[in-house]
Amino acid sequence: MTVTDAEVDRIVRAEYGRVVATLVRRFGDLDLAEEAAGEALLVAVQNWRRDGLPPNPGGWLVTTAGNRAIDRIRRESVRDARQKEALVLTPEAGDPLGAVDDDRLRLIFMCAHPALAVEARVALTLRLVAGLSMAEIAAAFVTPETTMAQRLTRAKRKIKAARIPFGVPFAHDLPARVSSVAAVIYLVFNQGYFATSGDVPLRGELCDEAIRLARLLRRLLPDEPEVLGLLALLLLTDARRPARFDGDTLVPLAEQDRGRWTRSLIEEGHELVRECLRRQRPGHYQILAAINAVHTDGPTTDWPQVLALYDQLMVVAPSKVVALNRAVALAEVDGPAAALAEVDALDLLPYHAWHATRADLLRRLNRPAEAASAYEAAIALADNPAERDFLGARRAALQKS
Amino acid sequence: MTQYMISVHHTGGYPEVDPETMQAQFAAVDAFNKEITGAGKWVFGGGLMPRDTATMVDGTGPETVLVDGPYAETKEVLGGFWVIEAENLDEALNWASKASKACAAPVEVRPFQGE
Numbered sequence: 137m138t139v140t141d142a143e144v145d146r147i148v149r150a151e152y153g154r155v156v157a158t159l160v161r162r163f164g165d166l167d168l169a170e171e172a173a174g175e176a177l178l179v180a181v182q183n184w185r186r187d188g189l190p191p192n193p194g195g196w197l198v199t200t201a202g203n204r205a206i207d208r209i210r211r212e213s214v215r216d217a218r219q220k221e222a223l224v225l226t227p228e229a230g231d232p233l234g235a236v237d238d239d240r241l242r243l244i245f246m247c248a249h250p251a252l253a254v255e256a257r258v259a260l261t262l263r264l265v266a267g268l269s270m271a272e273i274a275a276a277f278v279t280p281e282t283t284m285a286q287r288l289t290r291a292k293r294k295i296k297a298a299r300i301p302f303g304v305p306f307a308h309d310l311p312a313r314v315s316s317v318a319a320v321i322y323l324v325f326n327q328g329y330f331a332t333s334g335d336v337p338l339r340g341e342l343c344d345e346a347i348r349l350a351r352l353l354r355r356l357l358p359d360e361p362e363v364l365g366l367l368a369l370l371l372l373t374d375a376r377r378p379a380r381f382d383g384d385t386l387v388p389l390a391e392q393d394r395g396r397w398t399r400s401l402i403e404e405g406h407e408l409v410r411e412c413l414r415r416q417r418p419g420h421y422q423i424l425a426a427i428n429a430v431h432t433d434g435p436t437t438d439w440p441q442v443l444a445l446y447d448q449l450m451v452v453a454p455s456k457v458v459a460l461n462r463a464v465a466l467a468e469v470d471g472p473a474a475a476l477a478e479v480d481a482l483d484l485l486p487y488h489a490w491h492a493t494r495a496d497l498l499r500r501l502n503r504p505a506e507a508a509s510a511y512e513a514a515i516a517l518a519d520n521p522a523e524r525d526f527l528g529a530r531r532a533a534l535q536k537s
Numbered sequence: 538m539t540q541y542m543i544s545v546h547h548t549g550g551y552p553e554v555d556p557e558t559m560q561a562q563f564a565a566v567d568a569f570n571k572e573i574t575g576a577g578k579w580v581f582g583g584g585l586m587p588r589d590t591a592t593m594v595d596g597t598g599p600e601t602v603l604v605d606g607p608y609a610e611t612k613e614v615l616g617g618f619w620v621i622e623a624e625n626l627d628e629a630l631n632w633a634s635k636a637s638k639a640c641a642a643p644v645e646v647r648p649f650q651g652e
Contacts, residue, residue, distance in 0.1 A: 299539050301624075301626065305627060
């Protein structure tokens, strides 16, 4: 069976997390699992490109990686030490989610454990579950590779020393732990969608990776409405990706060419949101998804409905950033003056979006001098190059009128 | 089983509370101690006297030097601690959450070094 190089890479990446997770369960050692999985993948890429795919590529990878791990244990003759460490990562008995028998889920919960620093959770998840290389992760977060490597080493040391379990959480911890996993995936997505560092405005590969992880999480935890909400949110946001840029400049939602949005993703997202509504257990990600469903439904946004959803979000997950977004909706319903009063009360000085929102409201209220200085403050704080261009253009248009 | 230390940290010295609140806290800590002892996870624990009762002992030189007072003038003070046994960090964190509620202060959880 002939196979393209791209197809080999896709399969290898899709299977990486499963291979690592199986090896962690078998050998109880993160480093060993990572090394053996890496070796097996290298062999797979070489052989498959030459000879075509084996009948069961996933199984082949797990077997080969397992053999490599055993070779390594023998070769390094540190068997005793390895086995001692192995006890540390043995899956915990009595998983409350006994039916969910998937090592990847255990691996995800371990990587996204709230006892780890947020950056470490993101890096571990991308490395061990998504199979990105250290160089890719470092590039995506514009961090030196050595810094990223140290971050991962430190996190893995804490997992061992503090016995962060390779297992699913206690039932009463599950909602909080699911939101920790969801937050990691959402961070990965946003790091792609609103690249905050470096010169590119969008890192599509991170968006794709986040959606792949969200789909995996949904397959593994089909009964968690927040997982459905997260996937819906990512799909409905990603659907707008093709219309978000005009050359190098950001196009705000209201001005986007809706014909360029990806219909299939919007339909899938809407179906997921309807599924969430049927569950009647609203949460943070579900409400964000519902807001994005309203944005992508019909020829224009139904702003009173968006406002009502932000009111609901303020109850479930209140924050100044949510209040700021609510004010944007309020401006469409009650006008810019009402919104400006709310925005000014928030006082989010270090946040570029606060200044950008104020600038837009002041522009609409015909107060160009104040709008101009707000645009300047926003430009100075904005990290994304396309957003800076957009704000610059708005600031320039102000001077002409 | 791993042993973990759950330590109670007060910022800006010991909190001053009225006698009724203190009684309620004692009762809460007592209840927590009963629960964790009953679960077989209690190793050792206790509250500490205020830090002005501390003596520094430095035996690193040829002669041991004693100094009155705590090690460093920090705003944070260790008020007491538990040593517990737990299967893994998740279990330790669950006990720590109860401990923190009982003593009305944030706590730090750290694993002991293995043997």
